[in-house]
Amino acid sequence: MNTLILLIASAIVAWVIFTFLLKVIKASLQTAITVALVVLILQIFFGIGPQQFWDYLTDLPQLILQD
Numbered sequence: 001m002n003t004l005i006l007l008i009a010s011a012i013v014a015w016v017i018f019t020f021l022l023k024v025i026k027a028s029l030q031t032a033i034t035v036a037l038v039v040l041i042l043q044i045f046f047g048i049g050p051q052q053f054w055d056y057l058t059d060l061p062q063l064i065l066q067d
Contacts, residue, residue, distance in 0.1 A: 042048040 039050050039053055
């Protein structure tokens with residue numbers, strides 16, 4: 001009887017962890033696709049490459065603190 005309860009409890013915990021990981025992976029993929037689309041749009045329409053975009057993002061904290 002105790003083994004059955006332990007088995008059911010471990011299956012529930014495994015299911016909760018599995019669904020949590022799926023949500024995290026889904027959110028990560030959506031974010032990655034969004035960033036890739038933004039960079040692609042910047043490159044196609046404005047000629048701003050990924051390195052220029054990254055350089056601006058890394059300089060952004062300094063620019064904010066200067067104002």
